[in-house]
Amino acid sequence: MTLPGGVGIVFDSARLPQAPDIAHLFDLDAWPQITPVLGSGRGAAWFVASGTHLAVLRHYRRGGLFARLLGDWYPWHGAERTRGFAEFNLLAEMADHGLPVPAPLAARYQHDGAGYRADILIERIATAVPWAALLRNDLGNAAWESVGETIARFHRAGIDHADLNVNNILLDGSGQVWLIDFDRSTRRALHRRWRYRNLHRLRRSIDKLLASYHYDDALVSGWSRLRESYALTMAQGLP
Structure with missing residues (x-):
């Protein structure tokens, strides 16, 4: 849907x-309830709600060295390559394949x-915590x-998560694991290199979170269990 003023919107009808x-x-003013998402990294995400409708509204902002120079501005390469449209389409594709991701509502x-x-x-996943x-x-x-x-299921589907970390993995009240924040993520041919890059990034975020537990037996055992479960799922070829 194209609107005046150079605005384009895609949504789940x-x-x-x-x-x-x-x-x-x-x-934000359209939502009766607004709560900033803590730990969202760049301070540009909010939990929003109206009645029983729960969602997360995120404004794309740059990180790193370009943040001060460009902020929330990105060069134009066509509508389908905008950050919002690309993430919306990838989320919809993953949801159609039964992967545990929040439903995209609009971009x-x-x-x-x-x-x-x-x-x-x-869509906001009710009862889920990082x-x-x-x-x-x-x-x-x-x-x-x-x-x-769960990570292996995404990798089997060819999903390369650009920022797999401890805050982009959620667990809901039933114990279901979800992955979120697929900005800059993509679907690609299965290859060890990008899969291991995902896992290494996750391990670095765990070590950063638990710096004082770096050599703790529980951490060593937990990571070993994660890798074993990952390897078994990859070998079984689960969707």
Whole structure:
């Protein structure tokens, strides 16, 4: 859907049938309940709610060295290559394949000259907490096997997660593991190199979170259990 002012929106018409009002969903003022997402990295994500509708609204911002120079501005290479549209489409594809990801609700770009700014609205997973919280509270019983199995399912499907870390892995009240935040992620041919890069990035985030536990028996055992579960699932070829 293209709107005046260089605005483009894609949305799930089954979940959001109110097409004329879609654009307002990207305005924080449109939501009665707004809570900043702690640990979102760049301070640009909010839990939003209206009645029984729970979602996460995220504004794309740069990190690293370019953050001060460019902030939330990205060069334009076409609508389908905007950060929001790319993540929306990948989430929809993964959901169709039965992978545990939050449903994408809508994405928007605001095209201005040679660049654009972008947002995405995603379903919030009720009762889910970051894996980081479980690791801090009960390291030995932090669902290591389930996390390893889930990561392997994504890898079997060719999903290369660009930022796999302890805050982008969630567990809900039933123990189901979910992966979130697929900005810059992609689907590619199965290869050991990018799979191991994902796992190494995850291990670095665990070590950063649990710096004082680096050689703790529970951490060594947990990581070993995760890797074993991951390897078994990869070998079995589960979807």
